[in-house]
Amino acid sequence: MRFKTVAIAAIATIAATATAAQARDQIRIVGSSTVFPFSTTVAEQFGKTTNFRTPIVESTGSGGGMKLFCSGVGADTPDITNASRRMKSSEFEKCQEAGVSDITEVKIGFDGIVMANAKDAPNFALTKRIIFLALAKDVPDPAGGEKLIPNPYKKWSEIDASLPDVEIEVLGPPPTSGTRDAFQEIALEGGAKTFDWIKAMKKADKSAYKKVARTVREDGPYIEAGENDNLIVQKLAENGNRLGIFGFSFLEENRDKVKGNPVDGIDPTFEAIAGGEYGVSRSLFFYVKNAHRGVIPGIEEFVAEFTKESTWGPDGYLVDKGLIPLPDAERAEGAEKANAFAKLPGV
Numbered sequence: 506m507r508f509k510t511v512a513i514a515a516i517a518t519i520a521a522t523a524t525a526a527q528a529r530d531q532i533r534i535v536g537s538s539t540v541f542p543f544s545t546t547v548a549e550q551f552g553k554t555t556n557f558r559t560p561i562v563e564s565t566g567s568g569g570g571m572k573l574f575c576s577g578v579g580a581d582t583p584d585i586t587n588a589s590r591r592m593k594s595s596e597f598e599k600c601q602e603a604g605v606s607d608i609t610e611v612k613i614g615f616d617g618i619v620m621a622n623a624k625d626a627p628n629f630a631l632t633k634r635i636i637f638l639a640l641a642k643d644v645p646d647p648a649g650g651e652k653l654i655p656n657p658y659k660k661w662s663e664i665d666a667s668l669p670d671v672e673i674e675v676l677g678p679p680p681t682s683g684t685r686d687a688f689q690e691i692a693l694e695g696g697a698k699t700f701d702w703i704k705a706m707k708k709a710d711k712s713a714y715k716k717v718a719r720t721v722r723e724d725g726p727y728i729e730a731g732e733n734d735n736l737i738v739q740k741l742a743e744n745g746n747r748l749g750i751f752g753f754s755f756l757e758e759n760r761d762k763v764k765g766n767p768v769d770g771i772d773p774t775f776e777a778i779a780g781g782e783y784g785v786s787r788s789l790f791f792y793v794k795n796a797h798r799g800v801i802p803g804i805e806e807f808v809a810e811f812t813k814e815s816t817w818g819p820d821g822y823l824v825d826k827g828l829i830p831l832p833d834a835e836r837a838e839g840a841e842k843a844n845a846f847a848k849l850p851g852v
Contacts, residue, residue, distance in 0.1 A: 528580045532560035536570025536587030538732045539752035557803035566732045567683025575600035578796045588790045589683030597852045607795040611843045615829035617753035617778040617786040619765040626745035627669040629766040637696025638664045642720040651702040656722045673726035676737045677750035687787040694718040754827030812840040
């Protein structure tokens with residue numbers, strides 16, 4: 506019996522050693538293209554100032570990152586996922602089902618979603634109502650009445666005569682993108698609500714209302730440009746009649762090539778987003794797989810670097826990249842919870 510016990514212990518030791526040998530020595534991060542430049546900047550600083558290897562950061566989109574993150578626990582799965590919107594309840598449930606039961610949520614700041622075009626292109630005075638009429642799949646019949654029809658608008662000037670007389674051509678993210686989710690919820694639905702009879706649909710049939718308010722047209726004017734926001738910037742510079750949808754940080758990085766257009770009379774500036782005046786803004790997050798702490802080296806130290814005042818505070822180096830910091834009290838509480846790796850109870 507003693508021999509059997511020793512043999513079992515030996516086998517367990519060998520298995521544990523094999524598992525340890527297979528474990529990575531480098532943090533792997535996936536997720537949002539919007540959070541990507543912030544995460545990459547922190548990763549590079551982390552690699553320079555610590556004895557840990559520089560984390561690998563991949564831009565997969567918020568939805569794609571969540572899918573990878575929630576696929577299970579182990580060295581072949583990501584340690585952290587970035588998101589330009591909060592984790593969905595369906596994603597949380599998939600994580601739980603796959604054994605990813607201990608997750609820490611870190612809210613890092615705010616970002617605006619901009620409708621940009623080339624610097625020398627015409628100016629577009631946009632409103633959420635105009636954005637809805639330009640990009641929604643079904644819109645109110647221009648002939649009048651409380652009736653929806655397939656979107657008939659081909660040119661911006663057909664929606665509002667003050668807009669440029671050019672074809673509607675908007676480059677934007679795919680359905681896997683958190684930016685796309687936020688844009689549909691904030692801008693598109695925000696425009697739908699300006700029609701009282703559409704807004705009233707929410708009480709009668711919430712599902713039907715969301716379908717109307719958040720569904721993007723698929724007949725050409727909206728062009729899915731993938732998760733690479735830099736590619737959108739490049740395409741805008743090539744054609745002055747196009748508009749592009751991406752985060753404020755990319756506008757900041759490319760002001761020599763593109764400009765942001767006002768929405769409801771407010772320009773997408775750092776001050777307007779931070780003050781809550783710019784109406785198309787959202788919160789940014791990253792999520793940590795706590796089962797990987799102590800297995801993949803450097804996770805605790807990376808989170809500590811990200812949540813330092815010199816990183817994400819008002820005078821931190823991420824502000825130069827376009828991050829809009831959280832208010833002081835929320836930032837202090839967030840840092841405390843992040844570094845304690847508080848478990849996310851649900852979403």
